[in-house]
Amino acid sequence: MRILVLGAGRMGLGAAFDLARNSEDVEAVTVADIDEGRARAVAETIGSDKVRALRTDVEDTSRVVELMRGHDSVISCVTYFHNLRLARAAIEARANFCDLGGNNAVVDAELALDSEARAAGVRVTPDCGLAPGMVSVLVAHGAERFQNLEEVHIRVGGLPQKPRPPLDYQLVFSVEGLINEYVERARVIREGKLIEVESMTEIESLEFPAPFGRMEAFQTSGGTSTLPETFAGRLRELDYKTIRYPGHCERFKLLIDLGLASSEEVDLDGSRISPRRLLGEMLARHLPADEPDLVFVRVEFKGRMTDGGETTRTLRYDIIDRHDERTGLSAMMRTTAFPASIVARMMARGETSGAGAIPQERSVPPARFVEELAARGIVIKESLGS
Secondary structure: OEEEEEOOOHHHHHHHHHHHHOOOOOOEEEEEEOOHHHHHHHHHHHOOOOEEEEEOOOOOHHHHHHHHOOOOEEEEOOOHHHHHHHHHHHHHHOOEEEEOOOOHHHHHHHHOOHHHHHHHOOEEEOOOEOOOEHHHHHHHHHHOOEEEEEEEEEEEEEEEOOOOOOOOOOEOOOHHHHHHHHHOOEEEEEOOEEEEEOOOOOOEEEEEOOOOEEEEEEEOOOOOOOHHHHOOOOOOEEEEEEEEOOOHHHHHHHHHHOOOOOOOOEEEOOEEEOHHHHHHHHHHHHOOEOOOEEEEEEEEEEEEEOOOOOOEEEEEEEEEEEOOOOOOOOHHHHHHHHHHHHHHHHHHHOOOOOOEEOOHHHHOOHHHHHHHHHHOOOOOEEEEEO
16 A cells, blocks of 8 residues: 655654554555655655655645545644645545544534545545544543443643653644644533533643652643544543643643733734744744653543443553654654554555544544554553442
8 A cells, every 4th residue: 555644744754654664564655745855854764665755735735636646545744724625635636534633623624524535435534643543542442341431531641751841841743733732622521511621721630650650631622532522422521631740731821821822913013923923933942852752641431341230440541652762753753643654554454434534433443453553562551440
C-alpha cells in the first residue's frame, strides 16, 4: 500500500517513521510539506528507500487532490484548521483520510461529509492522534467488557521528564493546538446529559508510580471528541482531563484570564495585534522542546462487567510511555503519530467499518488496534477494583 503524510513536523516524522519502519505491508510513503527541506529532512532521518519527500501547499486544493490520487490512505499532520478542506480533497481523490484532529467544530464538519465519503467509497476518520484519538478506541475496547457501563473518566498528559519553570511544560505538539485545548469548552456527560464545561477548571490530584508521584488534571477541550455522542444515553458520567505537573493550570490560566489567549486584535502603537498569536510566538520561543518526554494515559471504567454478576466494578487502563532513545522518537510522537498510522493502514486494508465519515470508536476494531499498539511497545497495564 501507498500512504501520504501531509506535514513534516514532529508528528509527520512519527507517522512516516512508523509506516516505513514498522509496517511491512507499506511499500511507499510520501512526506509532503510546504517546506521541501523539512520534508527531505524527515526522509533522511528515517533512512528508508520507501520514503520520498515533496513540496506541497495544502491550500492548493487541485494539487493536493492530484497528489492524493496516487495513495491508498492520507494522514494529515498539519494544523487542524486545514483538515476539513483536506477531507474534502481526499473524497474527491477517492483516498482514505485520517487526521490528528483537536477541534470539535472541524471534526463535526468532517463527519458531516459521511454521505459524500460513502458515495466515493472511501473512509474519513478524524481525531486519530492521542487524545482525541487513541483514547477513543481504548474506551471502545474497555466498554466491550461491561454489560452495564456507568462511568468513563479519561486522563492524559504529555510532559517533560525533567520539568522546568515557569510552566513545567515543553512543547510536544502544535502551540496553536495547545492554546485551543485550554480556551475552548469541554464536552462531557454529567448525570446522563451532554453538557459543556469551562476548560482549566475542576482540578484534581492523581498519583502515579515512583518516580512520578502526584500530578494534577483539569478540564480541557477536544479530548472526548465524539465519545459523548457515541455513548449518549448509555453513560451517567464521561469526562476528559489533561495531566500536568502540579501548579501548571493555575499559572497558565492567569495568562488566559489576562486576555493573552484572545484572538480579538488590539491596537498597540498603531498596529493591530492578536494577543493569542503573540502568546503562541512567545511560548514557542521560551518553552523547551524536543527534550526527553513521557506520556501518561489513564482510562477508568465503572459499571457491571460481563463476567462480574451484579457487582459494580472499576477497570483501569494505564499507559506510561517514554522518549525512545533508540529511535529518537518522543513519547508524544509515538502515542500520537503511531495511532494515526495504524488507522491509516487499517483503512487501506479495509479492516475498519465500511465507507463513510465515521468516528474511530465506531469504526476501528479495538482488539486489533490494541495489538498494533503493543507491537510498538505501547502497552496497557490493567487493574481491577471494586
